[in-house]
Amino acid sequence: MLDQDITLADQIFTRMRREIVAGQLPPGSKMSEPELARRYGISRGPLREALRRLESSSLVVRRPNVGARVVELSSEHLLDLYYLREALEGLAARLAAERMGDAEIAELQDLIARHERQVAQDHGLAYYQSEGDLDFHYCIVRGSHNARLQDLLANDLYHLVRMYRCQFAMSGPRAPTALREHAQIVDAIAARDGELAEILMRRHIRASRQQVEKRLNGELATPPPLTH
Amino acid sequence: MLDQDITLADQIFTRMRREIVAGQLPPGSKMSEPELARRYGISRGPLREALRRLESSSLVVRRPNVGARVVELSSEHLLDLYYLREALEGLAARLAAERMGDAEIAELQDLIARHERQVAQDHGLAYYQSEGDLDFHYCIVRGSHNARLQDLLANDLYHLVRMYRCQFAMSGPRAPTALREHAQIVDAIAARDGELAEILMRRHIRASRQQVEKRLNGELATPPPLTH
DNA sequence: GCCGCCAGGATTGTCGACAATCTCAGGCGA
């Protein structure tokens, strides 16, 4: 039909990933192969393949002869993730400043301008928690022209980040600040200053991490990680 | 029997990964499922699972309805890999300096001492191209106490690095230099100087990358990438 | 002579069934 060239296992993989990230399949819940196969109307073959791919995306954990469960979220792993992003996206920003074409940079500037209009309109409430933030980071990563970096961040880490955001109900008051930092990074890239772009991006992500750490320490009156 | 708790697909996965890295399954070669299943004496089910895991390790590429091939090596992807390692292992070194226990550091120092004795004995010929180099880096990564970073480097990237080393016949005259740089990094970690450890590690990997770039540009009379 | 079309063969994707393994409840003994 439209894009039926995609294999059945791929469809189920994408669908289950979306449901896990959104929380419809809650963390820690057991994923019975026969049950899921009935639920999605497929056989266990493609389903197992989808589970294997979800495992390599770190969205489910499998134990041999026991089964698969949706990954359990922990504040420790969330911080691990931020450290990784700081290093990887810092690299991406540096490479983007060195490698992006002029057209790509213009597109990026346009994206930032759209975000600014949207934030001004919404009073900056729904920027950070929406897809807008990840959109920006995704553009930078794509601009790095490093296939492996792109694959790693876009196919694995960002889905995990979105999962944490949904589950931990993270939004925070960083929306206007984040947007300003984004604009600074774009300026550095437009100026072809890779070193500065890397520094700003690392600082940007470190600030997010530090805010999460504060929240986890209970220093901020924001939604707790989860209700157990 | 010994460690039969491992599932059949896991055994095949590990075995095929070893053969791909060593070059027994040459890059670009087609991996027919019936043929491989006969060859390893298993069915296509576990074999497909092993192929899927090899794909997520970037050792094979699969196209729907077409099949799997051993990944093609390219100098571009090799450089991508070095950029990633520079960022990730720099992070690992910083975290290691902050988080390693005293016992772990003593172990690391012991490893370096053993390497020094070995290099003195072998006149430094076979250090860089052996597993010794990756052993060192693996210890640092383990010391980062960041599960995701550890998983990423040890389970995926290092196998790719070893594959490139085997296929490109990379050794180079960097053996004594590399060992000296390793010792400096260990000193920084022992001094709990995370910032310095990161700088030194990044410089260490960048130097390797630059040497590879020179070689790819034909400025060094060393084995060419591959004979086509 | 070159390009497009078509059938043959092989390969991959998918399915249902059987065997091996784990989990959990219940009973026995100390």
Next chain:
DNA sequence: TCGCCTGAGATTGTCGACAATCCTGGCGGC
């Protein structure tokens, strides 16, 4: 009453077979 062992039940791992899809070679038309 607590702990260990055992057996039923369910689940995962593995296998072989069928259907859908793709590559290869040859043929006909321009």
